[in-house]
Amino acid sequence: MAETQPVAEFAPAKINLTLHVTGQRPDGYHLLDSLVVFADVGDRLTLALSDTPALNVTGPRAEGVPGDARNLALRAAETAGTTVRIALDKHLPAAAGIGGGSSDAAAVLRGISRLTGLAPPDDTVRLGADVPVCLPARAARMQGVGEIVTPVADLPRLHAVLVNPGVEVATPACFARLATRTNPPMPDPLPRWSGPADLIDWLATMRNDLEPPACHIAPVIADLLETLRADPACRLARMSGSGATCFALTDTAAHARAMAARLSRPQWWVQPTRLS
Ligand SMILES: C[C@](O)(CO)[C@H](O)COP(=O)(O)OP(=O)(O)OC[C@H]1O[C@@H](n2ccc(N)nc2=O)[C@H](O)[C@@H]1O
Numbered sequence: 001m002a003e004t005q006p007v008a009e010f011a012p013a014k015i016n017l018t019l020h021v022t023g024q025r026p027d028g029y030h031l032l033d034s035l036v037v038f039a040d041v042g043d044r045l046t047l048a049l050s051d052t053p054a055l056n057v058t059g060p061r062a063e064g065v066p067g068d069a070r071n072l073a074l075r076a077a078e079t080a081g082t083t084v085r086i087a088l089d090k091h092l093p094a095a096a097g098i099g100g101g102s103s104d105a106a107a108v109l110r111g112i113s114r115l116t117g118l119a120p121p122d123d124t125v126r127l128g129a130d131v132p133v134c135l136p137a138r139a140a141r142m143q144g145v146g147e148i149v150t151p152v153a154d155l156p157r158l159h160a161v162l163v164n165p166g167v168e169v170a171t172p173a174c175f176a177r178l179a180t181r182t183n184p185p186m187p188d189p190l191p192r193w194s195g196p197a198d199l200i201d202w203l204a205t206m207r208n209d210l211e212p213p214a215c216h217i218a219p220v221i222a223d224l225l226e227t228l229r230a231d232p233a234c235r236l237a238r239m240s241g242s243g244a245t246c247f248a249l250t251d252t253a254a255h256a257r258a259m260a261a262r263l264s265r266p267q268w269w270v271q272p273t274r275l276s
């Protein structure tokens with residue numbers, strides 16, 4: 001087969017504005033209720049149909065990312081039953097709670113759909129709990145173990161700073177350290193927020209249940225959250241996913257940029273961003 005013209009896909013960072021752990025299935029997987037949004041920072045992929053699978057990982061965060069069949073980008077193509085050549089320009093830190101691998105996998109599935117005209121496979125949660133929500137890459141409520149994705153229309157757009165303190169937190173270890181596995185869900189239906197300030201006030205009454213276990217595993221996360229909360233521009237600071245990346249919400253893009261400049265440290269990944 002001659003290679004097709006490549007298509008480009010953006011794989012945005014996934015941010016869990018809330019992450020409530022509401023139960024556990026008999027197979028050990030946890031039931032979640034999470035308000036998920038996407039940032040304007042992320043990985044960049046190009047892919048083309050080809051005879052043999054291939055993956056080339058480059059970019060500022062390529063180090064340590066598997067370049068072989070373990071990479072979720074190649075596993076996604078295999079799930080779709082398609083052979084593709086992928087160039088992955090990695091900008092998101094890995095194992096960071098912002099769905100890097102899942103967003104790459106979802107981007108590959110979107111790209112393959114464009115190349116073949118076929119719909120993505122149904123059972124994408126098998127690739128990773130975050131893949132279904134990353135597929136549309138739009139604000140959504142995520143439930144079940146990640147397979148139930150309900151779009152949230154008209155979510156006010158937020159300004160934020162994302163900060164990763166340079167430690168990796170293993171997701172299973174984080175779930176394993178939960179003190180309680182049956183915690184209250186978010187309200188159903190979700191409220192309708194009048195604007196960003198209203199949304200932030202409401203978010204302050206919600207939780208990330210994985211934050212206490214992650215802070216126990218990596219105390220640097222607790223220190224980071226304290227630093228974020230002490231900043232005059234910070235309206236709310238919370239961890240995303242199983243960490244270690246945390247986000248601070250601000251009133252304006254200028255505040256996010258100024259806060260990001262104040263937070264610059266050699267080992268930290270710091271990004272001002274918009275979430276929507
Ligand atoms: C924590 C979140 O990032 C929140 O968005 C996701 O639930 C995790 O998404 P992910 O990294 O794509 O997760 P997976 O690769 O499917 O699972 C990693 C591990 O996390 C635990 N896990 C994950 C999802 C879930 N609903 N319950 C779990 O207990 C399991 O131990 C699993 O082996």
Ligand SMILES: Nc1ncnc2c1ncn2[C@@H]1O[C@H](COP(=O)(O)OP(=O)(O)OP(=O)(O)O)[C@@H](O)[C@H]1O
Pocket residue numbers: 064065066070071072073093094095096097098099100101102104105128130171241242243
């Ligand atoms: N495309 C990829 N990008 C980054 N890591 C990948 C990729 N494919 C496989 N991996 C592996 O997956 C592990 C988890 O990385 P990933 O960035 O997906 O985690 P995460 O940000 O914690 O995800 P989540 O928020 O979904 O829990 C990494 O340690 C890495 O070895």
